[in-house]
Amino acid sequence: MKSIPETIPDLRTLPCLSVLKEDELSLIGEQAHVSTFLKNEILFRETDPLTFIFIVKTGRIKLFKTSHEGRELTIKLLGPHEYFCCAPLYLDGKYSVSAMAMEDSAVVMIPSKDFKEIISVSVSEIGLRVIRGLCSKIKYLSVLAENLSFKDVEQRIIFALSRLAEEKSPDNNIVSLAVSHQDIASMTGTVREVVSRTMMKLKKEKVIVDSSARGFTVDKEKLSRLLK
């Protein structure tokens, strides 16, 4: 993992940076550096704090999530001139995916604060707000994909109920929801009958306190205890 200077031509390959003027570009160029990673080397883990934006120069990088049981879901493969970690920049400051070199690769690394700085000064407030909105949508969708691939139906239902209850009433523990089994099935990617089966189980465990025709009542705390 050695460093070389002269990163400006690589920065130019990014659509969003290509429109910068020469002097603006060299401002980030000075902070950026190229690192090389061997096949199977990890660039970062999903829980690491975000410190760099990456541009693939040569090679291929795999972005993936890891389940509790060690299973893996590849989110995207990146080839030359693709970049990543722009989205977490406007979220919680964690990478939120892991990255591994699929072959020996060279990568331009831009300190995330310099990248963010350039975006901040070049983009108006309204643009930044649109960007933030899109980033949280990206986060939302990658959690959805992760859940669909790693969790079983019961866990997905528990997750969906937790979120619904939290959205409806952040301050109360006992929350009534007016949602049909069919709706929950659609949110969790399953069918009505399986939801019915699972809800019965949760009712026996007193996680669902009460249920009638057009809704039911959950205990948020008990729900979150069941969340793996």
Place this chain on the structure above:
Amino acid sequence: MKSIPETIPDLRTLPCLSVLKEDELSLIGEQAHVSTFLKNEILFRETDPLTFIFIVKTGRIKLFKTSHEGRELTIKLLGPHEYFCCAPLYLDGKYSVSAMAMEDSAVVMIPSKDFKEIISVSVSEIGLRVIRGLCSKIKYLSVLAENLSFKDVEQRIIFALSRLAEEKSPDNNIVSLAVSHQDIASMTGTVREVVSRTMMKLKKEKVIVDSSARGFTVDKEKLSRLLK
């Protein structure tokens, strides 16, 4: 479905529009109108051409995708002051999700070309490029989620192989890929053994022309014929 004027206070509730000056805002305000939808009424279908950006005023709107077999995956529920269809604006011009009112709802509808116009003039070229990049990521992730929920492993593998082959070599029909079964498993959210099973089947059907230790060769055209 009746119309009322005076939409400016509703537009203000959107973070990205709230920073606009009074006169800029009234420019879109004049074009926007409020429509009401009854419970279960469809606002639009995923294949419809994008014509409006929506802001929920009251009620709840469900965004969802529909599978070939008629199953449904809810992508997101939207409550008051949430908006949607910003992402397709910078993509293929289709809604890409369907929307249904979950209860009687009032919705502010902004003609998409007016919304896009405002964004275009208020956001610099660099901002727009970042936005376009994020939008295609959103598209990518929603296809991933859709595949995970609707398609069986065989279809997901066929899809992944098609995409890999297309990325590697858009112009040739017969393409060699240097990807392990484990990698494919990770891309499709399954395990190695199941990939092996499926690849054997595809080999018998002459869709996979050749395979050796570190890769295999696919027939793109035959692959896409199998894609449902």
Place this chain on the structure above:
DNA sequence: TCTCTTCAGTAACTTAAGTTACTGAGAAAA
């Protein structure tokens, strides 16, 4: 050349979850 490691192939088995096919309850409509 000879391990050692990694990846593919396969079979037998288990199980989660989808399917089919009902019944019944409660709300809304007539």
Place this chain on the structure above:
DNA sequence: TTTTCTCAGTAACTTAAGTTACTGAAGAGA
């Protein structure tokens, strides 16, 4: 009030796909 919907509950069954547990082949490294 009666009928008609819509939604929930349930049981029996089927099946796709995950698990376990091997064997063998091909490269990589010593």
